[in-house]
Structures are given as C-alpha cells and as structure tokens.
Amino acid sequence: MDMHQFIALIQANTAVGIGLMIGLGALGACIGIGIMGSKFLEAAARQPELVPMLQGRMFLLVGLIDASFIIGLAMALFFAFANPLLSRFG
Amino acid sequence: MSAENTTPTAAAEGLSGYIQHHLTHNTGMVLGGTFHWDSWLVSLGLGALFCLWFAISARRATSGVPGKGQAAVEMVIEFVDNQVKDVFHGDRRFLAPLALTIFMWVLFMNTMDLLPLDIASGLVTLFGGHEAAHHTFFRMVPTADLNTTVAMSLSIFLLTLFYSVKAKGFGGFGKELLTSPFHSDGTAGKIAMVIPNVILNLVEYLSKPVSLSMRLFGNMYAGELVFMLIAGLLASWITFPFGVVAGLAWGIFHILIIVLQAFIFMVLSVVYIAMAHEHH
Numbered sequence: 001m002d003m004h005q006f007i008a009l010i011q012a013n014t015a016v017g018i019g020l021m022i023g024l025g026a027l028g029a030c031i032g033i034g035i036m037g038s039k040f041l042e043a044a045a046r047q048p049e050l051v052p053m054l055q056g057r058m059f060l061l062v063g064l065i066d067a068s069f070i071i072g073l074a075m076a077l078f079f080a081f082a083n084p085l086l087s088r089f090g
Numbered sequence: 091m092s093a094e095n096t097t098p099t100a101a102a103e104g105l106s107g108y109i110q111h112h113l114t115h116n117t118g119m120v121l122g123g124t125f126h127w128d129s130w131l132v133s134l135g136l137g138a139l140f141c142l143w144f145a146i147s148a149r150r151a152t153s154g155v156p157g158k159g160q161a162a163v164e165m166v167i168e169f170v171d172n173q174v175k176d177v178f179h180g181d182r183r184f185l186a187p188l189a190l191t192i193f194m195w196v197l198f199m200n201t202m203d204l205l206p207l208d209i210a211s212g213l214v215t216l217f218g219g220h221e222a223a224h225h226t227f228f229r230m231v232p233t234a235d236l237n238t239t240v241a242m243s244l245s246i247f248l249l250t251l252f253y254s255v256k257a258k259g260f261g262g263f264g265k266e267l268l269t270s271p272f273h274s275d276g277t278a279g280k281i282a283m284v285i286p287n288v289i290l291n292l293v294e295y296l297s298k299p300v301s302l303s304m305r306l307f308g309n310m311y312a313g314e315l316v317f318m319l320i321a322g323l324l325a326s327w328i329t330f331p332f333g334v335v336a337g338l339a340w341g342i343f344h345i346l347i348i349v350l351q352a353f354i355f356m357v358l359s360v361v362y363i364a365m366a367h368e369h370h
Contacts (some may be wrong), residue, residue, distance in 0.1 A: 060357060063350040064305075070347075071308030077315040081109045 010086050014079055021076040029069035036061055105322040112207065112318055114227040115235065126235055133232035136198040140191070166194065173357060178364040185363060188249075189356050192242070196306065197352040199233045203313055203344060207321050233351075234310040236303070243303035246359045250298070253366040267291050298362055302355065309351050313344050 040058045044051050079085075116128040147163045156164065170190045174182055206212075210228040218226070232238045254263050271290050272283045320340060323333030 059350060060354060063347075063354040067305040067309060067351075067354075070312045071304055074308045074312035074315065077312060077319075081106055081315070082113065 007086065010083070014083055014085065018076045018080050021072050021079075025069040025072035025076075029066055032065045033062060036065070105319075105325070108322065109315070109318045111224075111227065112229070113315075115229055116227045126229075126237060128228045128230070129232040129235040129238050132202060132230055133195075133199055133238055136202070136232075137195050140194045140198055144194075166190070170356065174360050177357070177360050178367070180367060185360060188363075189360050192359055193352050193356040196233060196242075196355050197349065199231065199238070200310060200348040200352055202230045202232070203234070203310060203317070203348065204341060205230060207317055231310055231314055233306055234314045236307050239303035239307040240299070242306075242355075243299040246302065246362060247295075247299040250362045250366040253363055257367045302358055302362075306351055306355055309347055313340075313347060316340055317344075 036058065040054060043054055115126040117124045118127050119125065144163060147159055151160055167190060170193055171182070171186050174186045174189050178185055210230055211223045211226065214226045214228075215223040229235065254266075258266065268284050268287055269280060270287055272287055274280050274283050317337070317340065320333055320337045323329040323336060
C-alpha cells in the first residue's frame with residue numbers, strides 16, 4: 001500500500017470514530033437529561049414549593065451530565081481538525 | 091504579546107489552518123519546559139481584576155442605601171455563601187472566600203470565550219501588520235488550556251488532603267485510607283481488606299481532580315472550537331447569514347455553560363473539601 005492509501009485508511013476510521021463519539025455521547029447525555037427533566041417536572045407538579053431548591057440542583061446535574069458528552073465532543077472535534085494520528089506521517 | 095513563535099507550524103490553509111492557528115499557544119521556554127504565556131497572562135490579569143473590583147467595592151461599602159455596584163457584589167457574595175452553607179456545616183471563614191474566589195475567577199476566565207475570536211490577532215494586525223499576526227499565537231481563554239484547569243484542581247486536591255489530615259490527624263487519615271469502604275470486625279479480615287481499600291481510595295482520590303479539571307477544560311475547549319467552526323461559516327457570503335445566526339445561538343447558549351461550569355467547579359470544590367472534614 002502506498003502513502004495515500006494509508007492516509008485515507010486513517011481518515012476514514014477517524015471519521016467513523018468521530019461520528020461514534022459525538023453520536024453515542026449525545027444519545028447518552030440526552031437520555032440522562034430527559035429522565036432527569038421528566039422527574040423534575042413530576043416533582044415540581046407534585047410539590048411546587050420545592051421548585052426553587054430543586055431547580056438549582058437540576059442545573060448542577062445538567063452540567064454534570066452534559067460535561068462528559070462535551071468532553072467527548074471536544075475530543076472528537078480535536079480529532080477532526082488536528083488529527084494526532086495523522087500528523088505522524090508528517 | 092511577543093511576535094516570536096517557538097513552534098513553527100506547517101502552513102496549512104483554509105479553515106483547518108485557521109483553527110490550528112487559533113489552537114496554538116503563545117509558548118516560551120522556562121526552566122526547560124514549555125510555558126504558556128497567554129494563559130498565564132490572561133488568568134493572572136483576570137484574577138487581579140477580580141481582587142481589585144471586590145476590594146474597591148468593599149472599601150466603598152455603606153450601610154445605607156447601596157448603589158448598583160455594591161448590590162451586585164453583595165448578591166454574588168450572598169449567593170456563594172448560601173451555596174457553601176448548604177454543603178458545609180462548620181467554620182466558613184476560609185471556605186466561603188475560597189469558593190467566592192474560585193467562582194468569580196473561573197467565571198471571568200470562561201467569559202473570555204465570549205470576546206470575538208479574532209480580537210487578539212486583529213490588534214496585532216492593526217499594530218504590526220499581517221505578517222506579524224501570522225506568526226503570533228494568542229489563546230484568550232485560560233480555562234480552555236488543560237494546564238490551567240489541572241493546576242486549579244490540583245490545588246483543590248492538595249487542600250482536601252490538608253483538611254483531611256487537619257480534621258482527623260495523620261493517624262485517623264491513614265486509618266481511613268486502609269479500612270474505609272470495606273469494614274470488617276476481625277483482625278484477619280481487616281488485614282485482608284487493606285489492599286482493596288487502598289486501591290479503591292486511591293481511585294476515588296485521583297478521579298476527583300481529573301474529572302474536575304477535564305470537565306471545565308472540555309466544556310471550554312469544545313465551546314471555543316464550535317465558535318471557530320462558526321467563524322469558518324463567515325468566510326463566504328453565501329454562508330454568512332447562517333454563520334451569524336449560528337454564532338448568536340451558540341453565544342447565547344454558551345452564556346449558560348459559562349456560568350454553569352463556574353458554578354459546578356465551585357460547588358464541587360466545596361463538596362470535596364467538606365467531604366474531607368467528615369468522619370466515616
């Protein structure tokens with residue numbers, strides 16, 4: 001195989017990897033936030049006087065759940081624009 | 091902002107080259123290691139700005155009708171103090187100012203993300219011309235640099251160790267390290283449980299600073315990269331309107347992320363230090 005084929009192979013696999021990183025990360029984060037949001041709304045409908053207390057905690061947890069997805073997104077974008085595996089070829 | 095670059099990059103063109111240029115730090119060699127001048131300068135300047143602002147409003151504080159500036163500062167202080175009060179039950183004289191400093195400093199550093207992406211290179215172009223701007227690297231968001239966030243979380247980690255030892259003594263801390271998650275009654279059981287306990291405790295202790303720093307870094311880095319991608323849309327007239335809309339939408343959403351990440355960093359630091367005070 002010559003160099004072009006090597007580079008194309010790495011790029012193709014990286015593209016699939018980027019898709020998986022963003023897609024699966026988004027899937028997990030969305031399911032998590034969806035479950036938490038529905039529980040929050042249920043609790044708010046049941047006991048509206050607890051809303052101010054619950055809201056702060058909900059946003060805290062949104063940040064915590066979202067963070068792992070965002071970290072994955074950052075890694076995926078890093079691979080998309082400055083692929084460290086490809087720069088080995090010079 | 092020195093006009094010298096120590097890392098010669100390949101002259102990549104187009105959006106990819108633009109992004110790579112914007113992701114390169116302004117580095118210098120200090121004591122044999124690479125030193126990021128830009129992160130250091132911006133974070134130090136913002137920390138000084140925070141101290142100056144709060145010190146001045148503390149000097150000017152009146153017990154009468156507060157002005158707008160004093161009201162804003164009081165709101166921030168009260169908000170942080172309430173958060174600390176919820177988590178930590180004890181003497182707050184050290185922890186509340188620490189939390190306030192973390193919150194405001196991280197907030198200021200994150201807010202640098204909202205400044206226009208090309209403001210640094212624009213200034214260099216204005217004063218030094220295009221050629222100087224091509225060789226000058228400057229990243230404005232210190233929290234999008236892993237070194238800054240790891241340094242902050244390591245400081246928090248050392249503080250948790252210090253407070254564990256202070257609250258329990260060296261003996262209590264060591265005993266907790268050896269016997270903590272799995273308890274056993276007999277002496278043989280205790281000895282058998284030492285190795286799993288130490289491994290679990292090590293994982294628990296080390297995962298805290300790693301997750302704390304990676305969370306903030308990842309959020310800010312991804313935000314910065316998305317802004318760069320949107321800036322790529324502004325390059326041609328056809329995609330310009332989409333770029334404006336996308337930039338506006340992401341900017342507004344990013345305000346939420348900025349405040350949220352500063353808040354989370356503060357709350358988790360307080361939680362970790364409060365956990366260090368607790369006895370198992």
